[in-house]
Amino acid sequence: MTNFDYGPIEFYAIGFDGDRPGPAVLQAIDDLVAAGTVNVLDLVFVRRSPEGELEILELSDTTDDGGVPALDLAGLAGEDDILFLADNVEPGSSAAILVVELLWAKAFSSALYNAGGAVIAREAIPAPIVNAFLAENAD
Template structure:
């Protein structure tokens, strides 16, 4: 049996008004970790100044009370990744760049590999889009 050290990972850019997300963001991430859904590999914050400049903040620069989650692979999101993900960030807004391992998919990926298969394409649809579509098309 093939056991991968890590399952599939995903990068998320989560946008916010203002220069940094509130503490509820870290709580939502902690809830996912506690449920065993994801493993947080990296988390950084970026903000675009009113002049249009991007500033990248490490997690430790944004947490005052020591309540930061443990990061398995801090630094995994490189500068190029971050700049790509926040390309459309408007001045005066911020984003959390979250890199997570999908724990629910780890065993599935191992079994696919053993069977000679692999995921060759994936497309995500954000929850607001799904819900808007379903509410517009409800019978």
């Protein structure tokens, strides 16, 4: 029987107006870690100047961690991943590139694998879209 060391991972680009996210964002990430929902594997900040130049700031390059959770696999988000995810960062704004392991899905992934199954497709729908749709179609 196979037990995976890591569960599935997801990459997120979380956009913000201005040059950096506020402390509430880091607290929300920390809360997910504390609840055992996710494991933060990597976290990178990007910001695009008003002129359109992209700056990439690895968490390890910061002098003050600002309460950011410890990273399990810092550097997992490669430059190509970061550039792809940062493509939609508008001039004068920023984003956190977050790579998380879905701890809730770790045992499920092992069970699927052991049963000869595999996830062959997945589609994510952002929460604002789900909530807007449900509100619009509520009885």
